[in-house]
Amino acid sequence: MKTKLYLFTGMLVVACSFIVQTGYSQCNCPGGDPATPVAYQDSIPPTSSSSISFKFPKFDPSIGTLTCAKLDYRVSSRSRIGVRNTDTTARIRYRFRLTIANTISGAGVSADEAFDTFFGPDSLGKYGAIDDSTTYGPLQVVNWIGSTNVGSLASYLGTGLAFMSHTQSGGFISTQGGLNYNSQITTFTTGVYVLTYYWCPAGVLARNIRDFNAKLKNENVQIEWASDNQVGNILYEVQVSSDGVNYKTVYTQPSQAAGGNSNAYQFLYNIPSGAGENLYVRIKQTEPNGKVTYSSINRVGLDKLKLSGNTVGVFPNPAINKVSLQFDAEMNGDFGIDIISITGQKMYTKDIK
Known part of the structure; x- marks a missing residue:
């Protein structure tokens, strides 16, 4: 070879x-x-x-x-x-x-x-x-x-x-x-x-918007911001996006003060079903002369979000004469509880608030 x-x-x-x-x-x-x-x-x-x-x-x-x-x-x-x-x-x-x-x-x-x-x-x-x-x-x-x-x-x-x-x-x-x-x-x-x-840059940044924050609160996103040195007739729009590219307006807020005063604003955004892992939030500001500026962008992670109805624990299960229900979050509203036997027969039912 x-x-x-x-x-x-x-x-x-x-x-x-x-x-x-x-x-x-x-x-x-x-x-x-x-x-x-x-x-x-x-x-x-x-x-x-x-x-x-x-x-x-x-x-x-x-x-x-x-x-x-x-x-x-x-x-x-x-x-x-x-x-x-x-x-x-x-x-x-x-x-x-x-x-x-x-x-x-x-x-x-x-x-x-x-x-x-x-x-x-x-x-x-x-x-x-x-x-x-x-x-x-x-x-x-x-x-x-x-x-x-x-x-x-x-x-x-x-x-x-x-x-x-x-x-x-x-x-x-x-x-x-x-x-x-x-x-x-x-x-x-x-x-x-x-x-x-x-x-x-996503757009011209609004210099007078400060303390902008978006965070999870139960099944919603709490959105807060403040504005300094305001003039009258400013329009704020809360805009959200699932991909960070395409934004839609979900809330509008006219300015509440003029003449150099400062004001704080907040909005509770209800997360729709089927939302992805992230939500991108920004504030759009439109001045009376038509000038448009934006806040920075906040990303809210939704991967750990637990919605009501999916977070109920039953202990013990199966049970003989006593059962406990444990919820991961505070529950509000009217609920119905059914107890079913191992053969599929409904043994007990009760409505609670």
Whole structure:
């Protein structure tokens, strides 16, 4: 058996020159100012898996408005290929081609490229001869450096992680010498992936809104704010969003004072059924001259919210002659209690307040 080692120094130089670009010419804020970048990186150590998963933190919409995003990547693969001539009648002169197709996919992300590496010509003795085999590598067969824009931003907003995948497929074939050979390929791949978010302030901030707060209170969100140096006829709107992008007004409040006085405001927002894990809240302020400004954005986590009717504990269960009910929160209203036997028969019923 003989081993052939190929070195591609030019490809290695290119791989070392990978630099994440921090600019994005198409991503500007209203008024032409460049959007602010924030980048996250995930690196994959050498792996022989043909499917790689990588992840990034999502963008928190309470920071500002996500305008665009892009993914930079650098992928390197090294392969070792063993080949044996299985023709029992003659020495064969072979040429081979290795093709590795790469695909990166995720929400709004798609990139692919194939790499071909050629080997030979090499003359292999007939099967069973001392020189019926050869080995190529290990050598670099993939050096993929690129960038792609993220087409859909909705999946990258909120909390938690955004996942992407990188898959490889392909094959090793003879381009000369026929089909009577065996081959074995081992490929190790490493990857560096960088997701860059570009964001802008959600709007012109209202300087006179202070002490803005939104927090859970039972099954509602208590929203409070104060305003200084008010003029007359200011309109405040409480706006909420489930994704941090699309807001709707749920409450309006005219200003209560003028002439430099200060006032405090509050609103109790009832959380609708089917709400997601987060609620984003902001205050929109419209002045008499039509000027619109906004407060900062508050994010309220709803994942720990427990609604009435789902938080009743029964002890013991099953019971013989006594049972206790435990509620995780104060209960208000009229309730009906039914006690059912293990055979399904209603044994007791009572209405309570």
